[in-house]
Amino acid sequence: MADMLSQEEIDALLKGTTSDFEEDNDLTDDEKDALGEIGNISMGTSATTLFTLLGQKVTITTPKVSVTTLDEVSNDYDIPCVAVMIKYREGIEGFNLLILNEEDVKIITDLMMGGDGKNVSQDLTDIHLSAIGEAMNQMIGSSCTSLSEIFTKKIDILPPSAFSVDLPNKKYDNMGIESDHKIVKIAFRMTVGDLIDSEIMQIIPIEFAKKLVAPLLNVSSGSAKTKMVDNDIVRETDINDIPEQNTMKQPMNNNRREKAVNPRIERNSHNKPVNVQPLQFESFDDEGDGYNSYSDIELIKDVPLGITVELGRTTKQISEILDFGPGTVIELNRLVGEPLDIYVNGKQIAKGEVVVVDENYGIRITDIINPQKRVNNF
Structure with missing residues (x-):
């Protein structure tokens, strides 16, 4: 029985892939770090925007990144939640979701309407969903500015849509993600004054998460590499940074390389002694009639x-x-x-x-x- 294939391995073989199919979908540590940094920058900007909207001090902690599924996430939630769907229309192709507690949404809505954040006894209505959608629109809109600077291109979103999600009972068909598919969970701790102290969660399909961090990892890994040449470690730079006249057409021995890298060694050995003098600066003590003496x-x-x-x-x-x-x-x-x-x-x-x-x-x-x-x- 121990040698029998599992259903996942059978499905992978039928698709023409290896048994490492599931492992290939997991994120590397570098990808997780990059996603965490993107989330950290985005939520930092969003906290400032939310403070302006609510008039309350907003703090969002450093994110925690993990790979999971919706079924596993639902096991950690025993209260009703609200999901905000965020679709990108320019710069990035994909979507993600923000998950907030229903009570937090009511508090945010009450503060946006000019209340004190304590009028949360009523049921969740379309007004709450519209208000949290507008709040997320401004929050994510401001974070897109930060993302545009990171990716050096314009990034924009469609107006977010908010809807109720019953995670405890695993009713999340409207989230656009299969319950057993791998997702990236980025968890933040958010406090709003003394009214809110709870977790908000960003859910990203793992395929979109990999596309999101790929440009960053390619830039960081391609900007500077090392390789071995004649048993020496040589730093390899971008081909566009190498002047054409410096391109070597044939290998150089160690002596020729030393002269090429340090051309001053031989030249300075034949130079005459140099007369070195202290640099003299002009005095600026005399200012005439002061700053108001403008002749023109x-x-x-x-x-x-x-x-x-x-x-x-x-x-x-x-x-x-x-x-x-x-x-x-x-x-x-x-x-x-x-x-x-x-x-x-x-x-x-x-x-x-x-x-x-x-x-x-x-x-x-x-x-x-x-x-x-x-x-x-x-």
């Missing part, structure tokens, strides 16, 4: 500049802005009678107070920023 200032005096007076600033959430209407009062961060900031082309140059000139508003300058600092601002 007349050339730019007729250049128009925009002057702006800032009354005050404030920050509002999207839900509050949507409630704006006639009669809404917006409280600013400036006290009554406090000097106003005066900007020229976006640079602050003075402070002042509001006055009325005939029937128009005006601004009386009460304080001028140091002239040298003003010039430096421009």
